[in-house]
Amino acid sequence: MILDILNATPGWAAQRDAAGLDEMAVAQIMEEATKLAEEVLKPVGDTADAQHCRVENGRVITPEGYKEAYQTLAENGWILADMDPDFGGMGLPIPLVLAANMPFEGAAQPFLMASGSSRAGSHLLAERAPELAAEWCPKVAEGAWTITICISEPDAGSDVGRIRTKATLNDDGSYAISGTKCWISFGDHDMAARIGHLCLARTGTLEEGTRGLSLFLVPNDEGIFVERIEEKLGLAGSPTCVLRFEGAKGTLIGEPGRGLSQLFTMIELMRLQVGGQGAGLAQECARLARSYAQDRKQGGSPKASPVPIIQHPDVQRQLLALDAQAAIATALMFEASVSVQAGKAGDADMTTYAAFLLPLAKTFCGEGASESASGAIQVLGGAGYTREWPAERYYRDARILTIYEGTTGMQGQDFLIRRVLNDERKGLKLFADRVRASEAGVALRVLERLEALTDQIDGQDMSKVMAAADGYLRAGWCAVSAYLAERLVAQGGDLAEAGRFWLATVEARMGVAEAQVAYGLS
CATH class of the missing domain: 1.20.140.10 (Butyryl-CoA Dehydrogenase, subunit A, domain 3)
Structure with missing residues (x-):
């Protein structure tokens, strides 16, 4: 199913060819990924849910088999598979890496969070700090080092403008980072020798909000302490850490005050x-x-x-x-x-x-x-x-x-306000062009309803727009999912049956989304 859907996605064939791959090579890569998921990752996924992670002597101990599984992931090239070989990657296209990760995630979602943040962090370093990337990325690729994303604080979750963690310039040009960060997945663990935290900290005043935030790479060499790991509903195999920074040494990435955009x-x-x-x-x-x-x-x-x-x-x-x-x-x-x-x-x-x-x-x-x-x-x-x-x-x-x-509320506001209204509907228009070119019946009808809904919302008071955002997000999903379901129908076989099943109710679900928007605008 994965390869059938990938091959039917517009633009994929050209990306595959540009990477020097053919359908047989892609199938072989997926076969190896599925084998690794079944033989290596699924056993640690099962074990981790029973054993959990724990803190001993101030360090996080991961479940049995984690270290070995992480090294296997690295040895097979999967941690930075879509990065340039100069940084330790294999140069695979992002869609193929995503395809291979799907069986990985099904087998051991909590475990994969360590490599996921390490990959994303490596891409950031390669784009924003090439010198740091040259040092860090090869080590990340070989599984020796990992990277986290370090944003949230006890009093500043989604509201990042209230971050209080402070960065003070040292005489040697580095920064001393002090404060508390929470919800840090794999903020500490025993699978790799070194952990680098991509940490948002304040170089400006609190009154400056997000404009006073800068981004730093802060290794766990010294000055970082694990206060606790969270007890959670799920993800028992992913240690969610509260970290205390006490003058930890960080390197500035990019310009001061541009941390969020970096x-x-x-x-x-x-x-x-x-x-x-x-x-x-x-x-x-x-x-x-x-x-x-x-x-x-x-x-x-x-x-x-x-x-x-x-x-x-x-x-x-x-x-x-x-x-x-x-x-x-x-x-x-x-x-x-x-x-x-x-x-x-x-x-x-x-x-x-x-x-x-x-x-x-x-x-x-x-x-x-x-x-x-x-x-x-x-x-x-x-x-x-x-x-x-x-x-x-x-x-x-x-x-x-x-x-x-x-959260979903944030995604709804981002989708409606930033991606549609503030961007002059450019993304919506690109999507609409695709639907109309496909001549898909159900998808076209739902698209026209989405466009009418957009007209209805545009120009309304911002408080009403925000109240309507979740409903509009769901309306957008009805339109996009109908377009994708029509594509499944065109493929025939089991995928066609799945597509028809989805299309049978999508217009009714669009009605519910429209009702949510109407209530938000009332």
């Missing part, structure tokens, strides 16, 4: 990663449910042996819903990642289109993963509610996806 490269890739996590989990939930339904025997004529529950029409309906969710999430992630890749190659329109898609990818692959985990539990019945099966773990792990890297 961090954008990393945030973009982290949000793309979250969407990939959701798609990977949705695929795994669909696979698990179908496998169980083929083996579990229940019902049928009392005069005969019980039949596999996959023969029951209602179970078939549930499995089709899971297949559709997985397929549509996968299609969205490839649409977004191909656009990101094209934008990095210099296509300004694709940069705009990617910015339009990313809030949708982050939000609805996350919501889709939660729905898929819940659906898998339903297919498994009572067994799904027990820890004998991983469905309940997927349910707990998936819940974070609509929270970290920007």
